[in-house]
Amino acid sequence: MEPLPPFATHVVGNQPPEFAPRNLWRDDHALREAVAHEGGGDFTDVLAGYGALAGDELYRLSFDAHRDRPRLRTHDRFGERIDLVEFHPNYHRIMEAAIGHGVAGLSWSHARPGSHVARAALSYLHHQVEPGTSCPLTMTHAAVPVLRHAPTLAEWGTKAAVSHYDPRDIGIPHKRGVTIGMGMTEKQGGSDVRANATVAKPLAGEGEYLLVGHKWFFSAPMSDGFLVLAQAPGGLTCFLLPRWRPDGSRNALRLMRLKDKLGDWANASSEVEFADAWAYRVGEEGRGVATIIEMVMLTRLDCMLGSAAEMRMALAQAIHHARHRQTFGRNLSEHALMRNVLADLAIEAEASIALAMRVARAVDRAPHDPHEAAFARITTAVGKYWVCKRAPAFVNEAQECLGGAGYVEESILPRLYRQAPLNSIWEGSGNIQCLDVLRALSREPGTGSRLLAELELARGLNAEYDEHLAGLRPLLDGGIEAEEWQARRWVEAMALGLQAGLLLRHHSLAAEAFCRTRLGGDHGNVYGTLPGGIDLAGLIERALP
Template identity: 85%
Template sequence: MEPLPPFATHQVDNQPPEFAPRNLWRDDHALREAVAREGGGDFVDVLAGYGSLAGDELYRLSFDAHRDRPRLRTHDRFGHRIDLVEFHPNYHRIMQAAIEHGVAGLSWSQPRTGGHVARAALSYLHHQVEPASSCPLTMTHAAIPALRHAPALAEWATKAAAAHYDPRDIGIEHKRGVTIGMGMTEKQGGSDVRANRTVAKPLAGESEYRLVGHKWFFSAPMSDGFLVLAQAPGGLTCFLLPRWRPDGQRNALRIMRLKDKLGDWANASSEVEFADAWAYRIGAEGRGVPTILEMVMLTRLDCMLGSAAEMRMALAQAIHHARHRHTFGKRLVDHPLMRNVLADLAIEAEAAITLAMRVARAVDRARHDPHEAALARIATAIGKYWVCKRAPAFVNEAQECLGGAGYVEESMLPRLYRQAPLNSIWEGSGNIQCLDVLRALSREPEAGARLLAELELASGLHHDYDSQLASLRPVLGGDTDVEESQARRWVEAMALTLQAGLLLRHGSPIAEGFCRTRLGGDHGNVYGTLPAGVDLMALIDRALPA
């Protein structure tokens, strides 16, 4: 150490270098292997380019986009109602980069095999650096199949899939690309959308309605249009409610307030009223829930990807810090107990993205393969439940690896920690996912049969796996019913077995450790309790190349 000048007290040493720039694609062995394995290999150049952009420029832009929260302007200075949400310019730069690179539209703009897999990887890369903007990106992506059900909304579907971002508050006829938000939740119903009270009154046109009602949670209110549910004469129905009416007038959408949320700060969520707002019906009256089912599967996949991405970034930050920080005479990563924590986190993170990308392949092929459609039906709910549940404790453990620095906003960990609980709540809480799995097993037995067939592919590869699979066969085969009170226990078992089976079949170096600890019980109740004999440094180096 250089001697300090007289009265100088501040000298910086023993601090890690900046995390960025990094190429998030190049550094992620598990992701690259999963994309190749699940059919997205044709898009490697796109992914490599976005991994470089996300790990450098977007990473840097994200701090201001997150810190400077959106602001609501209900009126202009003359008193006109405008209902605008203003964002930091970096937010718009991040959204532009994401949309131009296909995070919202690649699956639909390039509809070939592997498109959903590649788009899932793009979403995973993006979410690592700016998770809040994933909300409008996800909803825009997921809304496109519903929009395509209505031929009159072809322009909306085409522009939602386009690689153009235009944040201006103008009608879509003046735009090359649009974004889509959603408004399903009402204060009296929550997840029970059939309890919604917003009323849709038919107009003279066959599919045009006026909506009157209130939405308790209205996502991404700056979007160009919104998919909403309302009670038409024939029952709960799905509608597109645009910000601007076809006649060029501002629609009667009133933003009451922006939600003051735990996290997700860069994105606006709101509470709104429809004051005789114009909307276009999608699907038949009374078929609102079936109309949005495909959309829900896509958004739930993105919840799974988002939680996996949060784990990945938290792990990368922890490993980076531990490699450069010295304590008690050696690098933090060279302390055996810290190695155990980091290696355990590495196992969890790789298992999460492995499962998410397998579900992405099932979604990719669901339209043409009934077996994959059945697997996507049940595995999406299983994965959404389990991966999203694992994220908060995971991120907190990564924070602890940094000590006090992980609790300071200048690091990324507090942002990730606030974000981590969101995906387990959004698009159906944990109980909703587990009930959905039970519903699939009872009403769609092919879903359980297809999941069992997937699990059987790894039979005989590990004794702990075989024991777990044996306990699941009666449930998935339809021979044993699951009591509702036990749903979480069984869904957890399904998730762990599915993760283990994928790791075993594909020869992952983490498979043995995963099976011993997650299935065989050779593990404690917190991270950092891997058994003796595991090559801890090999797992860390695989997770983030030095």
């Protein structure tokens, strides 16, 4: 052992190198194959470029953007009400890069077959490194088709789709691009938005109203405009509420406080009160839920993508660490039990992105294909429930692969772990998703038959899969009706069937192992309990070359 330098107590060794820079697109076989299978291949250059940017510069910027939380300034130093939220400069740099590369607008600015699939892949790449900014990006993307219901708001829809980020707090006429937030939840109602008490009073101008009330969760409060629900004379109605009135004056929305959240620290979430806030009606009076539901479908897809992205980054961090950290004379990744854990996580991560990208294809084709529209209607809820439920335990298992280092803020794992429960709550918690699936099956029979047709495509490829499909068929073809208390069991079975079918049809290395463990029951209750006969090394190498 060589002598130490003066004043040194030890030599630092046996540490993995920095994770970044890394091209998140190039290193993700499962993502690249899913994009190709689902029709997004024309956008490969865009995705490769953003994968390199996200895995390098944005990854580095994300730590301060997350750590330095947004601050609310209700008044300026002279006592004037300003209702501003201040962010770390890195937040704005990340938002500028994301919007500039189409994370919020590619589906609309380059609308052609596969654009929704490519935009979904961009969102997945982005969320891996900075999930907090995904909230305003998701809502801006999802708001565009809703805004198109109101011809008077055409400028809003156009500017929400462009690849230009402008964080200035000024009116829309002075901006090339805008972001959109959302406010539906109130104290007394939660997910039951029909219990909303905010009142909308019509004005003389066509479609113009004044809103009085509150929102308990008002997401991304520095957005330029917000889609909100309020009670008009004709019932619950959707409105666009801007930060600035058309006459150039500040609108009467008051930010009361920012939410002190478990995670999602880079993003500001707030409570707000409306004191005769000016708003413009979107859709018909009394049709608020029906108007905004198109936005909800798109944001649910992004919840699914976000959870899959968190799993992907956690897995990549765990494999990277295990390949470079030595214990008991060998690299961690060479120990049989660690290989079992990493391979099991790799199977789960690949199944998650395969399902999310298949749903993205359905969303892409829904406007022109009623079968895909029916498939998207039910699978956004199925996938949102299942993939988002899997994320917290998955991220925790990946943390454990790093030991204590995975519990320290200097790694990205604590951020991912705090983020992981959010997507299962946002846009409707697990019970809401499962009840929505049952509602679709009972009220829209075409959804069940379309889901069954999709599952039938993999029949005959695996014995466990065929047995699983036989158990689902009576429900999906209308032979039986599921009772509410069984909803979670049925939705889980649908999600597993969809994931298994996709892996089998894509001839994935993970397919047989997924069917054997997730469908056939040859698996324990935690990750790392794969049975013998599975190519552990191959699954790990496929997950991170």
